[in-house]
Structure formats: C-alpha cells, structure tokens
Amino acid sequence: MIKILANDGIDPIGKKLLEDAGFFVDTNNIPQDELPEKLKAYDAITVRSATKVRKALIDATPNLKVIGRGGVGMDNIDVEYAREKGLSVYNTPASSSLSVAELVFASLFGAVRFLHDSNRKMPVEGGTKFNDLKKAYAKGIELRGKTLGIVGFGRIGREVAKIAIGVGMDVLAYDLFDFNPELDIVLGGGSTVKVAVKKATLDEVIKAADFITLHTPFIDKALLGAEELAQTKKGVGLVNISRGGLIDELALVDALNSGQVSFAALDVFDNEPTPREEILKHPKISLTPHIGAATNEAQERIGVELANLIIDHFKK
Ligand SMILES: NC(=O)C1=CN([C@@H]2O[C@H](COP(=O)(O)OP(=O)(O)OC[C@H]3O[C@@H](n4cnc5c(N)ncnc54)[C@H](O)[C@@H]3O)[C@@H](O)[C@H]2O)C=CC1
Numbered sequence: 001m002i003k004i005l006a007n008d009g010i011d012p013i014g015k016k017l018l019e020d021a022g023f024f025v026d027t028n029n030i031p032q033d034e035l036p037e038k039l040k041a042y043d044a045i046t047v048r049s050a051t052k053v054r055k056a057l058i059d060a061t062p063n064l065k066v067i068g069r070g071g072v073g074m075d076n077i078d079v080e081y082a083r084e085k086g087l088s089v090y091n092t093p094a095s096s097s098l099s100v101a102e103l104v105f106a107s108l109f110g111a112v113r114f115l116h117d118s119n120r121k122m123p124v125e126g127g128t129k130f131n132d133l134k135k136a137y138a139k140g141i142e143l144r145g146k147t148l149g150i151v152g153f154g155r156i157g158r159e160v161a162k163i164a165i166g167v168g169m170d171v172l173a174y175d176l177f178d179f180n181p182e183l184d185i186v187l188g189g190g191s192t193v194k195v196a197v198k199k200a201t202l203d204e205v206i207k208a209a210d211f212i213t214l215h216t217p218f219i220d221k222a223l224l225g226a227e228e229l230a231q232t233k234k235g236v237g238l239v240n241i242s243r244g245g246l247i248d249e250l251a252l253v254d255a256l257n258s259g260q261v262s263f264a265a266l267d268v269f270d271n272e273p274t275p276r277e278e279i280l281k282h283p284k285i286s287l288t289p290h291i292g293a294a295t296n297e298a299q300e301r302i303g304v305e306l307a308n309l310i311i312d313h314f315k316k
C-alpha cells in the first residue's frame with residue numbers, strides 16, 4: 001500500500017480522495033529532526049511551508065518517490081536536487097491566489113484605519129483613554145482614488161489588481177517579464193469586462209505609488225531596501241504577503257520611525273517562525289502569521305489538487 005505522510009496536514013476532502021484511491025494517509029506531524037528516520041517508511045510526503053525537505057532528508061529516505069507542496073512557494077524544498085535523484089515534486093500554484101489577494105486588502109483596509117494598533121490598545125486603554133485613542137486614529141484614509149503599485153504581476157498580483165480596480169484604485173504594475181496588462185473582471189450576473197492596468201518600471205512604482213504590495217518569490221536580495229524606501233512617496237504603505245526578505249526589515253523599521261513609511265502589513269518574515277522583536281512590537285506594523293493561503297476554500301482546492309496529482313503519479 002502506498003503510504004503518504006501529510007506532515008503539515010491536508011484538507012479532509014483531499015485526504016479522503018487519497019484514501020478512496022487506496023492510499024494510507026498519515027496526518028501526524030513528525031518533528032523535523034525525526035523525519036530522516038521516520039520518513040523512510042513512506043512513499044510520499046506532502047508539506048506546506050513549515051516542513052523543510054532539504055538534501056540531507058532526501059538522501060536519508062531512498063524510498064521516497066514524491067514530494068507534494070500544498071501551496072505555491074517551494075523555497076522549503078530542494079527541488080532540483082530531488083528531481084536529480086529521480087523524485088517527482090508537485091505544487092498547487094493557482095489554488096490560493098484569490099485568498100492571498102483578499103488578505104492584501106484585509107490588511108490594507110485595516111492598516112489605513114489603524115485597526116492593528118487599535119485592536120492592541122483598546123483592550124488596555126479603551127476604558128480610560130477612549131478619547132485619546134479616538135484622536136490618535138483620526139487621520140484614516142480612503143483607498144479609492146489612491147495608487148496601488150504591484151510588484152510581480154503573476155497569479156496573485158493579477159488577483160490583487162482586480163480587487164484594486166473594483167475598489168476604484170489606480171494600479172501601476174511591474175514585473176521582471178513582459179505581461180498582458182488586461183484583466184477580465186467578473187461582474188455580478190456573470191458578465192466580464194476587460195480593464196487594463198498601467199505598466200510601470202520598478203522605479204516608477206516606488207516613486208509614484210501610495211501603497212506598494214509585493215508578489216514575487218524571494219531570490220537573493222530585498223526588492224525594497226534602505227535606498228528604495230528613501231525614494232518612495234512620503235508616508236507610503238507597504239504590504240508583504242509574499243516572502244520574508246523582500247523588504248529589508250531593519251531598513252523598514254527605520255523608515256517607519258522616520259515617517260517615510262506610514263505602515264507595513266506583513267504576513268511573512270525574515271526568520272519564521274520567530275520574527276524579530278522590533279517587527280513584532282512595532283505599532284505601525286500590521287501582523288499576520290503567514291496565513292495568506294489559510295482559508296477553508298483555498299485549503300480545500302489545494303488538498304484536492306494535491307491528492308489528484310499524487311493519485312495520477314502512482315496510478316499512471
Ligand atoms: N503568504 C502566503 O501565505 C503565500 C505567499 N505566496 C507567495 O506569493 C508569491 C507569488 O505567488 P504567485 O503570484 O502565485 O507566483 P507567480 O509565479 O504567478 O508570480 C510571480 C511573478 O513575479 C515575477 N517576478 C519574479 N521575480 C521578480 C522580480 N525580481 N521583480 C519583479 N517581478 C518578479 C514573475 O515574473 C512572476 O510574474 C510566491 O513567492 C509565493 O510563495 C503564495 C501563496 C501564499
């Protein structure tokens with residue numbers, strides 16, 4: 001019987017698909033340091049972003065045939081090495097795009113009205129300093145009519161743009177590669193309308209946007225470091241739901257303290273799962289613990305897609 005370890009869990013519908021196909025699915029979370037020994041007994045492992053599948057683990061588990069990533073980023077897997085060793089590696093790249101895009105807007109709408117800070121302070125000071133807090137949060141802003149800079153115009157960047165257009169924002173989009181700026185926006189009743197975003201260089205996005213949201217993988221350096229942050233519009237708002245490292249965290253803290261950046265909404269961090277104190281405690285940072293893909297709908301789509309990929313792999 002094919003044995004699958006879903007080490008970071010799998011949606012129940014995906015699990016049932018695998019079981020109905022005759023596979024054994026173990027959803028126990030085996031600690032990273034025990035995996036080299038315990039994973040020997042399995043044919044496949046599925047992971048999200050928590051479990052790392054590095055060279056040493058691949059070398060220690062010669063029975064392993066498949067690595068499945070329930071999600072997009074495969075930076076926690078030594079993909080090339082695994083493939084060289086004859087393993088198949090799959091991910092589910094489109095299943096969570098909408099959920100990530102919605103979290104961008106949850107974060108943006110929240111941050112421009114200080115919800116992150118208000119939710120921290122109201123339980124402590126709301127009873128005694130209600131009017132002081134009311135004053136502190138008096139300078140909220142609307143999103144309509146503002147310019148959103150999107151860096152990385154792939155699956156998630158495009159979903160973000162669609163919501164932005166619905167909200168009435170101007171969109172400047174930049175990608176390393178040429179792209180089609182037209183989007184099909186679905187209206188009520190099922191009709192669609194084509195709307196194009198403005199193509200821009202990274203420099204133009206940095207200098208002209210009121211808010212910048214990043215949707216690229218992390219390769220080797222921050223896209224927004226001290227130099228770039230110094231060139232933004234004064235008071236720009238930043239969103240990073242992509243990967244830690246894309247914004248230089250220390251430069252960000254400086255830019256928040258000087259007022260160059262008015263807020264940052266972060267779902268991903270340099271050092272997960274233990275982000276640095278200056279980031280966790282900063283009153284101008286809206287925090288979420290890497291939950292971009294953490295909706296029932298996205299996880300169900302991911303689980304089903306991953307199950308079907310694994311079934312196809314072993315049944316072909
Ligand atoms: N926080 C979370 O829970 C989640 C985070 N993500 C992350 O979101 C990121 C984007 O995902 P997708 O949109 O699905 O990927 P995608 O591959 O569809 O789009 C990424 C785009 O970035 C562009 N790009 C790459 N390097 C660039 C650079 N240096 N400058 C400008 N553009 C660049 C690519 O050409 C591509 O168009 C991934 O890194 C993924 O890991 C994805 C899902 C959930």
Ligand SMILES: O=C(O)C(=O)COP(=O)(O)O
Nearest residue numbers: 048049050071072073293
């Ligand atoms: O799909 C991705 O790239 C993600 O970052 C999602 O991470 P998660 O599976 O929710 O731990």
